[in-house]
Amino acid sequence: MDLSTRYMGLALKNPIIASSSPLSETLDGIKLLEDSGAAAIVMFSLFEEHIRRENESFEELLDSGTDSFAESLNYFPPVDRTPKGPEQYLNLIRKAVEATDIPIIGSLNGVTNEGWIDYAEQIQDAGAHALELNIYFIPTDLELLPDQVEQRYFDILCAVKATVSIPVAIKLSPFFSAIGNMAKRLSEAGADGLVLFNRFYQPDIDLNLLQVDSHASLSTAEEIRLPLLWxxxxxxxxxxxxxxxxxVQSADEIVKYLLAGADIVTVASVLLKHGPQYLQVLLDDLEQWLSARNYQSLEEVKGVMSRQNAVNPGAFERVNYIKVLESFS
Ligand SMILES: Cc1cc2nc3c(=O)[nH]c(=O)nc-3n(C[C@H](O)[C@H](O)[C@H](O)COP(=O)(O)O)c2cc1C
Structure with missing residues (x-):
């Protein structure tokens, strides 16, 4: 079975990529992901906040920053969560590239186009094969216009593309009024890949402690529906x-994503739940699903159930929404 695919010009042996998570925080973790079958690894993120702290201007920036920026910082994990500053991050990438035979994708996570963008070039110089930008911006400032929010993504993308030659992906939020147009314009502006979607932090409230509960939760299979649609x-x-x-919890979700038209599928929660070795189970089950239906290669299934190729494209549109509601009993 030929499971190979291409992602942003990178040749991959299979479509499953380890998503950005604590599993890539050590060299041993990275090697285990490769040994377990990951076709590529997106490193845990280097946060704009870590970079700013390293540059000793972080506190100053908090004092002088705009409301929207300062408030958005409240939504990041505590700065101390990751013990690695930029230097350690770059070192880990160097070691990972040397120790593995699969693409290593750096990950930068931030909201402005100043300062931290320089690290895109340094991540490239450290040997990363590609870069993922997680632009995790929560527009809490009610005066911010949609155009201004969108422009932030283009400013960051263009600043990064001007400094690196490796492929650049954007991990996208679903919260745009015209997500399709945003995706199209980001692609036209030079994004080599779009990751659909970022799992935005959505805090809960602890009713006993009357505190905002900000623990990280793992995903469920139901969550594939929004990325699948887009x-x-x-x-x-x-x-x-x-x-x-x-x-993704099993090969079923991977198959669905491929049928919808994904070039690759990224996984984090399922590996945090069952361990990186679970990659092999996902790969075996994916291969079994394909062989049972006499597919010879992954390319044959890609996009078969996309809106463009679906027998009933209306299934992806409003008319189906009405049918679904009417059929509920
Ligand atoms: C504990 C944890 C840490 C994560 N850290 C990062 C990160 O540093 N950068 C990032 O872009 N995404 C991060 N993510 C998000 C994942 O990469 C992934 O996009 C998200 O969990 C959805 O995929 P999943 O359903 O397979 O978990 C993290 C997720 C979890 C659960």
Whole structure:
């Protein structure tokens, strides 16, 4: 069975990529992901906040920053969560690239286009094969206009593309009023890949402690539906590669994402739950699903159930929403 695929021009032996998570925080963790079958690894993120702290201007920036920026910082994990500053991060990438035979994808996580963008070039110089930008911006400032929020993504993308030659993916939020147009314009602006979607932090309230509960939760299979819808809609209509992110618990979700049109599928929660070795189970089950239906290669299934190729494209549109509600009993 030929499970190979291409993502942002990178040749991959299979479609399963280890998503950014604590599993890539050590060299041993990275090697285990490779040994377990990951076709590529997206490193845990280097946060804008870690970089700013390293540059000793973080506190100053908090004092002088705009409301929207300062408030958005409250939504990041505590700065001390990751023991690694930029130097350790770059060192780990160097070691990972040397110790493995699969693409290593650096991950930068931030919201402005100043200062931290320089690290894109340094991540490239450290040997990373590609870069993922997680632009985790929560527009809490009610005066911010949609155009201003969107422009932030383009400013960051263009600043990064001007400094690196490796492929650049954007891990995208689903919270745009015209997500399809945003995806199209990001692709036209040079994004080599779009990761659909970022799992935005959504805090809960602890009713006993009356505190905001901000623990990280793992995903469930139900969460594939929103990325699935948009991958199916975008397939074949934009140049950027499509990466599915969210909700994979078994090979079933991987197959669905591929049928919708994903070039690759990223996984984090399922590996945090069962261990990196679970990658082999996912790969075996994926292969079994394909062989049972006489597929010879992954390319044969990609996009078969996309909006463009679906027998009933209306299934992806409003008309189906009405049918679904009417059929509920
Ligand atoms: C504990 C934990 C840590 C994560 N850290 C990062 C990170 O540093 N950078 C990032 O872009 N995404 C991070 N993510 C998000 C994952 O990469 C992934 O996009 C998300 O969990 C959805 O995929 P999943 O359903 O397979 O878990 C993290 C997720 C978890 C659960």
């Amino acid at each position: 991958i199916a809609i975008l397939y074949g209509r934009i140049k950027a590669s499509l990466a599915a992110s969210r909700g």
